[in-house]
Amino acid sequence: MLRTIGLMSGTSLDGVDAAVVETDGERIGALGKRLTLPYAPALRRDLRLLLDRAQTGIEPEDPFLRDVERRLTERHAEAVAALDARPELIGFHGQTILHRPPRGDGPLGRTWQIGDAMLLSRLAGTAVAYDFRSQDVAMGGQGAPLVPIFHQAMAAALPKPLAVLNLGGVGNLTFLGRDGALVAFDTGPANGPLDDWARKHTGRDHDEGGRLALAGRADGDVLGRLLAHPFLEQPPPKSLDRLDFDRALKEAGAPALSPADGAATLVAFAAIAVAAAGRHLPEAPLQWLVCGGGRRNTALMRALASALEAPVRAVEIAGWDGDALEAQAFGLLAARVARGLPITFPGTTGATRPLPGGRLLGLA
Ligand SMILES: Nc1ncnc2c1ncn2[C@@H]1O[C@H](COP(=O)(O)OP(=O)(O)OP(=O)(O)O)[C@@H](O)[C@H]1O
Numbered sequence: 556m557l558r559t560i561g562l563m564s565g566t567s568l569d570g571v572d573a574a575v576v577e578t579d580g581e582r583i584g585a586l587g588k589r590l591t592l593p594y595a596p597a598l599r600r601d602l603r604l605l606l607d608r609a610q611t612g613i614e615p616e617d618p619f620l621r622d623v624e625r626r627l628t629e630r631h632a633e634a635v636a637a638l639d640a641r642p643e644l645i646g647f648h649g650q651t652i653l654h655r656p657p658r659g660d661g662p663l664g665r666t667w668q669i670g671d672a673m674l675l676s677r678l679a680g681t682a683v684a685y686d687f688r689s690q691d692v693a694m695g696g697q698g699a700p701l702v703p704i705f706h707q708a709m710a711a712a713l714p715k716p717l718a719v720l721n722l723g724g725v726g727n728l729t730f731l732g733r734d735g736a737l738v739a740f741d742t743g744p745a746n747g748p749l750d751d752w753a754r755k756h757t758g759r760d761h762d763e764g765g766r767l768a769l770a771g772r773a774d775g776d777v778l779g780r781l782l783a784h785p786f787l788e789q790p791p792p793k794s795l796d797r798l799d800f801d802r803a804l805k806e807a808g809a810p811a812l813s814p815a816d817g818a819a820t821l822v823a824f825a826a827i828a829v830a831a832a833g834r835h836l837p838e839a840p841l842q843w844l845v846c847g848g849g850r851r852n853t854a855l856m857r858a859l860a861s862a863l864e865a866p867v868r869a870v871e872i873a874g875w876d877g878d879a880l881e882a883q884a885f886g887l888l889a890a891r892v893a894r895g896l897p898i899t900f901p902g903t904t905g906a907t908r909p910l911p912g913g914r915l916l917g918l919a
């Protein structure tokens with residue numbers, strides 16, 4: 556077993572999650588300490604600017620991008636140091652600033668995570684596995700989601716069929732079948748548009764507890780237009796960029812809604828998108844285990860409970876830590892990279908066969 560630290564900076568841009576995992580890439584020996592280091596408002600703002608700029612094109616050598624990348628990497632190194640765990644290997648996801656998976660017969664896709672693996676390796680004094688997504692995309696896969704193989708290891712003893720739902724900036728779903736089937740894909744926007752809405756109308760980073768949404772009513776017309784979005788009917792594999800629904804939200808008329816009704820509409824849409832995702836599964840799950848920050852949004856959890864047929868529960872019911880899973884997953888994925896084991900699969904990214912991926916940097 557390797558002592559790893561997994562590091563994930565998710566699409567909600569709130570900070571870096573870090574977790575210690577002992578693993579051989581197949582089994583989980585032990586789960587150790589975990590923490591989240593929030594980003595300072597200036598870094599958060601600059602990351603958001605980068606996401607916007609990446610949509611229209613930015614060069615990898617752009618001085619602003621390089622500066623943000625350095626600050627992001629230094630914050631990751633602080634997270635590693637704060638865990639004080641003497642890892643043998645770090646799994647460094649970095650920050651996705653652009654995700655354009657291949658669509659149908661269209662051009663090759665592109666996925667871009669910033670983060671300076673060489674700098675992190677030097678600062679932490681540890682080998683680093685990184686760049687987990689690009690090889691899969693280069694081979695025609697979606698490049699996301701990557702956590703399902705970790706969910707599968709975590710859920711080995713749980714009754715199947717089981718759905719694990721991550722509510723981050725984007726939602727993603729892992730289905731684990733009785734026969735060992737592994738199906739995973741992004742469900743739609745989750746907290747991303749809600750966070751933007753809350754920031755615009757309340758000045759806060761998110762709608763704490765879903766209180767704003769609970770005070771409003773979903774607008775049937777706007778919701779109806781959103782539900783016609785082709786992504787919901789599109790069969791998996793499929794994955795999303797953090798900003799993929801921004802235009803659809805505008806065109807559906809969301810900006811004209813009151814703050815509370817807008818929040819309620821976004822919550823309803825996120826939940827109905829999950830229910831639509833459920834219709835692409837091979838079997839109905841016995842239960843939905845929910846992780847990610849969205850499980851703290853009471854409005855979203857209630858909307859899910861009414862949109863889905865099986866019970867919806869935070870993953871803590873299974874003894875998991877719903878804030879740590881993504882970081883933990885990148886510890887396991889790092890060990891898989893080190894051993895040359897596949898990290899993407901036909902049922903997850905649509906890879907044509909189980910594919911190894913990621914890059915490994917020894918001590919820099
Ligand atoms: N107390 C809370 N009340 C309401 N929402 C919350 C609360 N805590 C966290 N959230 C939501 O969860 C989000 C963060 O979730 P998480 O850290 O799982 O996302 P992420 O990992 O950045 O995204 P992704 O999984 O898409 O990469 C916040 O942006 C916020 O919208």
Ligand SMILES: CC(=O)N[C@H]1[C@@H]2OC[C@@H](O2)[C@@H](O)[C@@H]1O[C@H](C)C(=O)O
Pocket residue numbers: 565566651654666698699700701702703723724725726727741794795881
């Ligand atoms: C391209 C990218 O960074 N995608 C993220 C994002 O955030 C949630 C969802 O969209 C998921 O597909 C993925 O993250 C998790 C960690 C994954 O790859 O499993």
